[in-house]
Amino acid sequence: MIIAQLKNISKEYKQANENHPVLQEINVAINEGEFVAICGPSGHGKSTLLSILALLEPATSGEYLLAGTPVASLHRDQLAVLRGRHVGIVFQSFNLIGDMTVQENVQLPLKFASHIKSEEHEALVRHAINSVGLAGKENFYPDMLSGGQQQRVAIARAIVHKPDILFADEPTGNLDSTTGEDVMKLLEALHKQGMTLCLVTHDETIAEKAQRRLLIHDGHLKEI
Numbered sequence: 001m002i003i004a005q006l007k008n009i010s011k012e013y014k015q016a017n018e019n020h021p022v023l024q025e026i027n028v029a030i031n032e033g034e035f036v037a038i039c040g041p042s043g044h045g046k047s048t049l050l051s052i053l054a055l056l057e058p059a060t061s062g063e064y065l066l067a068g069t070p071v072a073s074l075h076r077d078q079l080a081v082l083r084g085r086h087v088g089i090v091f092q093s094f095n096l097i098g099d100m101t102v103q104e105n106v107q108l109p110l111k112f113a114s115h116i117k118s119e120e121h122e123a124l125v126r127h128a129i130n131s132v133g134l135a136g137k138e139n140f141y142p143d144m145l146s147g148g149q150q151q152r153v154a155i156a157r158a159i160v161h162k163p164d165i166l167f168a169d170e171p172t173g174n175l176d177s178t179t180g181e182d183v184m185k186l187l188e189a190l191h192k193q194g195m196t197l198c199l200v201t202h203d204e205t206i207a208e209k210a211q212r213r214l215l216i217h218d219g220h221l222k223e224i
């Protein structure tokens with residue numbers, strides 16, 4: 001089953017009344033259970049593509065179907081519902097809420113996952129925290145954790161609502177190499193358990209772990 005399908009997607013930014021094309025005529029489908037890496041040089045459009053895929057920003061033209069739903073004409077709140085149902089996102093800089101505990105951070109997406117009953121929340125949070133190896137740290141605040149542990153919390157938060165696809169933008173970019181490898185092992189383990197994974201990286205050794213590599217060069221996509 002196709003989870004994310006881009007058809008002729010283009011993106012441009014307007015600056016000083018000029019249009020700057022960033023992505024041009026992107027066509028790609030991500031299937032259930034795949035591990036896809038989006039790679040390529042800095043500034044060529046990788047993060048922009050991931051933002052479109054994760055419904056964080058709209059394309060300028062083309063059609064994007066997430067879990068079969070065309071997203072172009074959806075309103076903000078409809079997009080939030082679709083994101084809450086299907087998407088998990090992990091960023092390079094963790095993006096945890098500093099005055100919330102691990103448990104509160106991980107719980108957050110459930111507020112936007114209206115399809116999940118509140119009776120299930122506690123067990124889902126416990127399961128997500130356990131599955132990233134952080135049982136016992138539920139009441140810690142982010143600044144009491146190492147960088148690698150903070151990224152694990154971010155991953156737990158991204159998977160707590162059992163999304164169809166997990167997007168990650170340079171998830172090891174802020175970590176030293178050993179900690180980064182541990183985080184990659186965790187993401188690979190989640191993939192082996194069935195999670196569809198789409199990851200942006202400029203690191204070849206990380207890209208090689210993926211089943212499919214999509215190269216973004218000058219806004220064009222090439223499968224390698």
Ligand SMILES: Nc1ncnc2c1ncn2[C@@H]1O[C@H](COP(=O)(O)OP(=O)(O)OP(=O)(O)O)[C@@H](O)[C@H]1O
Binds near residue numbers: 013022047
């Ligand atoms: N909000 C924005 N407004 C204007 N231009 C933008 C915006 N976001 C991105 N761009 C431009 O789009 C291009 C692609 O940026 P993007 O962040 O997608 O590249 P990238 O391949 O992810 O780079 P990196 O590996 O350095 O993160 C860049 O030239 C960038 O300046």
